[in-house]
Amino acid sequence: MKKNKTDLFDIVNLLILLAVALVTLYPFLYVVFASLSDPVALMANSSLLFKPIGFSLGAYGKVFQNPSIYRGYFNTIFYVVVGTGVNILATCVAAYVLSRKQFMLRRFFTLMFIFTMYFSGGLIPSYLLVKDLGLINSRFALILPAAVSTFNLMIMITGFEGIPQSLEESARIDGAGDWTILFRIVMPLAKPTIMVILLYYAVGHWNSWFHAMIYLRDADKMPLQIFLRDILTRSQLGAMTGQTDVEDVGQTIKYATIIVSTVPILCIYPFIQKHFVKGVMIGAVKE
């Protein structure tokens, strides 16, 4: 099959795919160029950017002077670490029990959990529950209601079911209990699957903003995404609707903020993408 010579089909295909890649990449390049441009020159510019116009690092200086970005980063890291920790513990315990053949209520609980993927009480009843639990303006409001994702749980169950039962049986003969088997045998052996859902959960916490917006009040508990939303979309709205009470932020500062908040993810995703790709496959098999 590979012996065929390169033909017109290959050339056209290559050109189309390169065009797709370029269109995907260009908005990010534009953001990079604009963030490094001179603010006045950028305002006057009215065409595409292929390099920064009038190089300036001033916008980055302004972004790093803003204390909210450090606070946002700190809070986001807190939510990602604590939230993902709770997620992994809960998901592994649930998946362990639901993957034990000797557990009689296995099917009942699995169906009970799956049902919530297709039907929910809705936004308002969930909000009122969090309110009645006294979790409004508490950091737990971002962690407890999102403790288990049923989709990830199903991936985890598939992962745990792939571990040979014989290992568990021999450990049981040696007197190991369920907790020991889970932490010492099942979890170490399922590390690749745990890695997949750990990344799913972590990226989910990193990107989440809606729950923070509706459940949190204090600025010093807000994650980075809320801070970003205020800079990127609120000020835009103020400018559009002619409100003057919302202060507009300079263009270059907005672009620099995007870069500062996105660079960590952009730097690590090429290395972790294979785990995500694996997650898509396992999920697909399960479905």
Added chain:
Amino acid sequence: MKKESYAARLWQNIKKHKSLYLMIIPIVLYYLIFCYYPMYGAQIAFRDYSPKKGIVGSPWAGFRHFRDFFNSVFFGRLIRNTLSINLKNLIFGFPAPIIFALLLNEMRWMKCKRVIQTVSYMPHFISTVVISGMVLQFTATDGFITQIMTLFGYPKQNLMLNPALFQPIYVISDIWQGVGWGSIIYISAVAGINSELYEAARMDGANRFKQMLHVTLPGILPTIITMFVMRVGNMMNLGFEKIILLYNSSIYETADVISTFVYRKGLVDQSYSFSTAVGLFNSAINLLLLFTANKLCKRLTDYSLW
């Protein structure tokens, strides 16, 4: 008689595997509190809920909130927008990753293929807030997309103030963000196709393009149908966070959908019962779509989600 023996067996099972039952208790509590209790709380759609009286203490209102919604001036607009955005997304957004996967599969230069794939996954990892912020920047009065649009005769004016442009912008940005990531599942399906089929097609004189149409595409058809059902079954909930970030009051006419209306009525205006009713209506339609799509899928492919 049989029930008793089941209970007896269950009791035996609990006694024998006590720790498994203890382990699952917190998880079951989580689901009961955070997933099932809100379903119970959804009854406020049929009451006049006030926080002081609580869920059960609030007086019944019957179907009044539903009637109010069906009779409201927004009803037609919300249904129209929800359907229109979702259908556009389905017609243009659904085939895009399939085409992309087919083209990638034909790519010869492996290194180049890998780079293109990695680049195409990138937007998936960017948060909705940043994506929306970028869209707003680029479509602002002096944004670069607005500049390009002026070449096609559009006035040099913020594109997000033009109701006719919201849905295209929304759908295009969705495709841009999802095409690479969405293609993964199809690429893995392509890898599972028997290579003898290609041999046979070549014997019959099929060129590369024809092989793509007559071997690869039918080979991934089951995956395509499954993805289609899943997508239709999720239609009513898609994109809600992004629309909240993108829209503004001057384009509600084309941008406001049922889920954003629920958010505004419920959490901004605090009409809890009314917006729960609207949300329940949305969930019901969604469930109906899922069942219909699943049934259709069962008939077409002998495969179903449950």
